[in-house]
Amino acid sequence: MPEHHEIAGPAHGEPLPENRVGALVRVPLDSAPTARWSRALGAHLATALVGHGPVGHLRLNDLVQGASIVIEGVEPAEAEKLGPALREAVEAANQLCGDDDPPGPRNMGQPEADRVAKIVSETTAR
DSSP: OOOOOOBOOOEEEEETTTTTEEEEEEEEEESSSOOHHHHHHHHHHHHHHHHTTTTOOOOOTTOOEEEEEEEEEHHHHHHHHHHHHHHHHHHHHHHTSSSSOOOOOSSOOOOHHHHHHHHHHHHOOO
């Protein structure tokens, strides 16, 4: 099923503990994305930020949490560049995940996957 998400509102900043650098920034999404979409977003965002000097303190682990993009360590000097990079990463993730089928070969056909799921359902119902 194709997947598409949009930034749903303004970002919200939160201070981090005193021994950390920058702020935690939460950007709301219209709904919680799949793991596939989240990985695509993270890959595109990381690529977009490579070579930008002040991004050394960013933490992109657990980038998507529920229906929010969460970036830790955002400093004022990088905030201007982060906004456009984030917007482009969302667009790239939407483009990548806009297909009905994820890319790549499958290890079995859909009928066999359905049979496996049926067996699991039948054996859990006992």
